[in-house]
Amino acid sequence: MSKSIDSINKKDLLFVFIIAFCARLILFQIIPIDWNWDSYHHWQISYLSLKIGFKNFRFWDFNGCEYYWGTVPHFIQAIIIQIFSSSNIIFYRFFNMILGSFNALLISIIGSKIFSNKNGLYAGILYGVFPIAVIFDSLALQDTVALFFVLFSLLLFQRRPFWSGIILALAGQCRTEFILISFILVTIMLILHHFSTDILPFFIGWLLISGLFSYYLWIQTGNPFYSLYWSFFNSFGGWSKLNRGKTLFELFYNWCIQKIIAWPTKVTGIIIISSLLSTILYTFNILKKKVTLNTSFFYFLVTSTILLPTFITYFGSDNRSFIIMLRMINPIFALGLPFIIEIVRKYFSFIKLEKMFLTIFILFIISFLFFIPIYSGFQEETSNAFESALKTKQLYFGGKIACDYPTINYKFVQLGLDLSFLTGSHYAPHYYGASEPFEFVKWLAENKIAIWIYTFNEEQYAFNLLNSHYPKLFIMFWENSVSKIYIIDAVVLDELISKS
Numbered sequence: 001m002s003k004s005i006d007s008i009n010k011k012d013l014l015f016v017f018i019i020a021f022c023a024r025l026i027l028f029q030i031i032p033i034d035w036n037w038d039s040y041h042h043w044q045i046s047y048l049s050l051k052i053g054f055k056n057f058r059f060w061d062f063n064g065c066e067y068y069w070g071t072v073p074h075f076i077q078a079i080i081i082q083i084f085s086s087s088n089i090i091f092y093r094f095f096n097m098i099l100g101s102f103n104a105l106l107i108s109i110i111g112s113k114i115f116s117n118k119n120g121l122y123a124g125i126l127y128g129v130f131p132i133a134v135i136f137d138s139l140a141l142q143d144t145v146a147l148f149f150v151l152f153s154l155l156l157f158q159r160r161p162f163w164s165g166i167i168l169a170l171a172g173q174c175r176t177e178f179i180l181i182s183f184i185l186v187t188i189m190l191i192l193h194h195f196s197t198d199i200l201p202f203f204i205g206w207l208l209i210s211g212l213f214s215y216y217l218w219i220q221t222g223n224p225f226y227s228l229y230w231s232f233f234n235s236f237g238g239w240s241k242l243n244r245g246k247t248l249f250e251l252f253y254n255w256c257i258q259k260i261i262a263w264p265t266k267v268t269g270i271i272i273i274s275s276l277l278s279t280i281l282y283t284f285n286i287l288k289k290k291v292t293l294n295t296s297f298f299y300f301l302v303t304s305t306i307l308l309p310t311f312i313t314y315f316g317s318d319n320r321s322f323i324i325m326l327r328m329i330n331p332i333f334a335l336g337l338p339f340i341i342e343i344v345r346k347y348f349s350f351i352k353l354e355k356m357f358l359t360i361f362i363l364f365i366i367s368f369l370f371f372i373p374i375y376s377g378f379q380e381e382t383s384n385a386f387e388s389a390l391k392t393k394q395l396y397f398g399g400k401i402a403c404d405y406p407t408i409n410y411k412f413v414q415l416g417l418d419l420s421f422l423t424g425s426h427y428a429p430h431y432y433g434a435s436e437p438f439e440f441v442k443w444l445a446e447n448k449i450a451i452w453i454y455t456f457n458e459e460q461y462a463f464n465l466l467n468s469h470y471p472k473l474f475i476m477f478w479e480n481s482v483s484k485i486y487i488i489d490a491v492v493l494d495e496l497i498s499k500s
Contacts, residue, residue: 020128035378062424100137111338146174165205399450
């Protein structure tokens, strides 16, 4: 990246930003409800951390997932809640829309610095209207912030390697996959640069931030790699009933055996293998001095290798998960777009670049007609969760509400319910190793739980155990496709407690 930012047309950059932001603003009007369940869980962690956790220098969550994901987006969202004095998720969504537009601008700068102003302009505009980026930048997820740090790190790599390393480490604290990506990037960069003084500031910056966050996780959880460990545990099937009791190494070994057998027989698997082999081959060719290291291209290769398995394997087998995880294509597309444009210009000279750009631009706009109905259909689940919260609020007569569903908890706060009225079943007696049914009865009484919201997509151990042993304890009040609202029968609860 030898070209300075000063030589890049500022009007082009402004145009890219406006196009990208307008696309996201229009999409927001078409799909006004944040339909992604994870958005509300991230909000819950941010909100509870602000109201409860930060007083104790920690994060907080009813579901025990406060350190499962990266903490930086939760901290940012908590700051936004504090600044606007509002718990409404819409402010973080607008923040992501603006930051997503800046991502298009950064791609434009990167394309201009590596190749040409025309390349940068085309790359920035195409990412600005890329349907998957537009759709997911309009949600309250952590992906947009993570991509911003990755692109910014790449932009600073040559002139400010120390800050580039710091920012790359922050990307890893936004989305767990980027911890692994950044580790691979830093390690191989050290080797490729022969541990020279040129690359050491990049390594030191990355190590400084990664080390601070690991130290914090070690203090809070006893595991300095907590989020990465549990991310691997989940990816390798650790939550499956068939794998319970297995170590992470056993899970990893079984996962590798399965993939080695399965991937060569599937198109999606061949794509993943090809990406991995390309990264290895490119690295060896640099070591043998057959090719010159292109930092931007290397970022693209490593990111593709790690992120492709997170979504592409769902294709054809679990379409819902594929549609939701398709957001993982955004970093790959963002980093690869300038190279795709340059390859077409250099090796396919019979294709007019302007016509190709216009064709892809039109196709992206038309493809919204396909994607919008799919993603807007997910709004129904969120709307039903909001309805459950409203019905519960109308029913509420005192005591605590037990709810493990962050979307419903979000709506409770919007309806004015104080946090003191809410709790989750995550920290019921089973969390502390107890399985005696009556311990759960005492837990209900001690916490003065009056209403229980059972959601169908959650395995609620405490509810299932109580309901199987004390079925008269729960009175079903109302249900929809998302949840069932139960009233705890106070008379039955008192009788059970008095008998003990």
